[in-house]
Amino acid sequence: MKKTTGESLLADEPSRSAIWPVLTKIDADLAAQACAQGCACGGALHRSDYPRKVRGVNVEARRDSFCCAEEGCRRRVTPGSVRFLGRRIYAGFIVVLLTALRHGLTAERVTALREHLGVDGRTLERWRAWWLQDFAPGRRWQAARGLFIPPPGEATLPWSLWRSFGDDGEKSLLDLLRFLTPWSTRAVPGN
Numbered sequence: 001m002k003k004t005t006g007e008s009l010l011a012d013e014p015s016r017s018a019i020w021p022v023l024t025k026i027d028a029d030l031a032a033q034a035c036a037q038g039c040a041c042g043g044a045l046h047r048s049d050y051p052r053k054v055r056g057v058n059v060e061a062r063r064d065s066f067c068c069a070e071e072g073c074r075r076r077v078t079p080g081s082v083r084f085l086g087r088r089i090y091a092g093f094i095v096v097l098l099t100a101l102r103h104g105l106t107a108e109r110v111t112a113l114r115e116h117l118g119v120d121g122r123t124l125e126r127w128r129a130w131w132l133q134d135f136a137p138g139r140r141w142q143a144a145r146g147l148f149i150p151p152p153g154e155a156t157l158p159w160s161l162w163r164s165f166g167d168d169g170e171k172s173l174l175d176l177l178r179f180l181t182p183w184s185t186r187a188v189p190g191n
């Protein structure tokens, strides 16, 4: 059976790890922009990256992060990311793709991918609940959804949103992950 791009990307560790350098480069650009912007107080930002565990890919990952150099501020500024979605331990694209494919593949094929990744059924349901109960009603999404014609169906998020960026290919996935960067720094729960 022919595999879709999303399914192939998740199906084996080398494929998952192969996309990581692409995502790391996008994150480096986002970090450079954040650094150039500086702190809200006007202070300069200094590098203060920290290690991040990441499941599903075979990499040593560091989260781009900064600290304000201004005495009395020292605010931490963590730019948006296409690699991480909140504090979840799985790479962000795995969270996005697996929940999306739940609407694009048969249940059997989703279960096979999920088990291969070591994601239990309850975790996948929690990820899906986040799209429906936190993401969809949120102010940021409600403001952005009108940019899409027609607006993506909310019951099949994030599959419907991914489709809005084009076909099943890698480019549309990268566009989707870029779109999601404002959510990447929010207090999305772990797992």
Ligand SMILES: [Zn+2]
Binding pocket: 039, 040, 041, 042, 043, 068, 069, 070, 073, 074, 075
């Ligand atoms: Zn500051």
